[in-house]
Amino acid sequence: MSKEKGFLSTKTIKVLTRRDFVSALHGWGIYVVTVISFLLSSFFLGRYLGGIRENNIRISPDPLSGFLFFPSVIIISLYLTILSSVSVSRERDQGTLEILFYGPVNSSAFIFSKYLKEMLTYLIIVVFFFAYFWGVSGLTNLGFSLGLVKAIFLSIFLVSCWISFGLFISSLTSRVRNSILWVVGVFGALWALYFGQGLLLSLSTEEMPAFLSYIGGAVSVIYQAVWWISPLSYLSRGMDAVNVGSIWLYGMSILYSIIYSVVLIILSIFILKKKGVRG
């Protein structure tokens, strides 16, 4: 095996990442999605300030690092997951993957460059986050706290889970349409499962009709089964860690996210190798 075709050729990764990253910066997607996520945060923030206005007082942990930041992360995560999910299948669909693999590109360098590109895109969004929340803090005096900095830092690892999840889906599918359908479907199903479980847990088993208690049991089992698979549970764990303020939970959340990302990237490389450039 030549040096250029090594497991992780730095030069190849650099070139591929740069090509995709510059293309992402010149597109409108990153800006439009960030604006949508900020509008959503502004909406929640407006309601939060409305609550203070009504009662003249509110006692809570820093709202910016808690429930006001994470809606933005969810929107951005969905966008980056879709982007990463189409990244492999689009190149495969258009035939560019085959051309790239005639050159000094291999599966690991290709997948890794795609992952890096999405992570760099998110780091640009992190800069926007800092600017937006600094502005929010100045306008409302809610305070730019250390908790918010911790939440933003943690979000890098949580988003990494979503990106690697998207790449994994992408390596499995051959067509762009299928990738998007899979990601949106899985995203929707995970959300439905997350909310469904919360809703069923809030009902009393005594009042619940028999069929609902069976569904509740099944949902609970599925929820437990996907607890370590779903990137949503990593986000939920991360939110808890920031809200509770536990350093241990915070550290574990980062560690779990890294392990999750590494496992999915390795799986994606393995699948791409197995399926080949034509799928």
Next chain:
Amino acid sequence: MRKIVIFWGVFFGLLLHLQATSMAQAPIMSEQLVYSLNVYNGKGYGGAFTPQTEDTIYLIANKNSAIFARTTLVYFWPITAKFMAGWQTLNEKVEGSLEILKEGKLVKSLKPQDNSLYYPEGYWGENSVLSIDEEARTYYEKYKKAVDEYYQKISEFYKARIEHRKKMDEFLEEIKKRREAGEEFTSQEIEKSIPKEPKPPEGPKFYTTEPRQDYIINLPAGTYRIRIRAEGGTIIQDSQKNLVVFTSRRTGGTGYEIIPGNRWTMREPCDDPARIIYAAGKNTLYFNPFTQDEYNELYYNKLEDPQNPGRVERWRWVHITPIKDVTLLFLKGKEVLQRVKRLPYSVKQVPGATLGYNIIEYDQEKQPYEKPTFEGYKLDLSPTLENTGYQINLEKKTGGFFKGGKREVRLVRKENSRLLYALSIFPLVIGVVVFLKRRRRLFP
């Protein structure tokens, strides 16, 4: 015609009957062996019961807690979504000895002991102590004696009051006669010679419950299993439960109960030092500081009531004793803006049909027959204060700050909430700049 009348008569009769049955639906009761609990909760004792649906009892380590097994009727109460015990209908003691096992080995076998609760500040006071055996009986005897003495004093007071009325009548009669005879008196002279009204006696300040027989558990932290062995040596069915004995994670913190002046009944806790007090506009806040211990949320919630929900990965602060001998400081950085003393306050309804109330400082001389509604440290947040970050802290009499008493107070700018939407658009502006730069580079 008669058929139609009969039809509608039967129809409405059935309808009313159905409505009546649905309104008076009796809960389904089932006979169960339950544990009645009187457990130490960090500041005193609280009662609860463990139905069959709960397989674990939670207790605080190295403190006496009283439990006892009883057979009662249990029913589900949908309003609170909890099981309730029908003690009035059935309350049968389950006799035997309580066995405590750790990792399958018997560590203790307990017999029921006399115990009673002693409330040093009265039944409504914040503290209670569980006394056992001879001490329980002595406390109860002491309480009974104090109650008997009180009734004796009450009887003497009524006699003294009748005597006082007689003397008063005689005194008034005498004054009247002397006035008619042309004698004149100053109000001071009358006040000096008027018969003094007897004061009603004060009841016993403490309270003690009648001794009862329970198993007294006092164990180090750990997980155990309990069961009841009957006199004949058999294990009583449904008496086996898990027992989790736990301690606090952190002790000696400072928590606050905040009473907002604009809705004094809605008290807000501010226990976690990471919590921030956000305020807007003119407001008055009354702070009540407490020492507090931090317990596992699930364990403590289950200790208070075994049917309470909770999360094992969360922690909660529990108020233990009020902090009184301190001064509350309102600070901006290191600059002290206000020094506040703890004072009693009375809540007075606005007279007339108008709804509303005023919170006034309690004055014992002006309100001799009233008790203050609450005590606290009053902090006025004036609308002229700069919208920025402030702190509150507790200064000890001996100097220095009380541990964990610092909290952040932020006065928010609510008028800027509409500008947030404008702020959200800035990434799009950057996008336009990038687009124009690229366009200029491609098409110079």
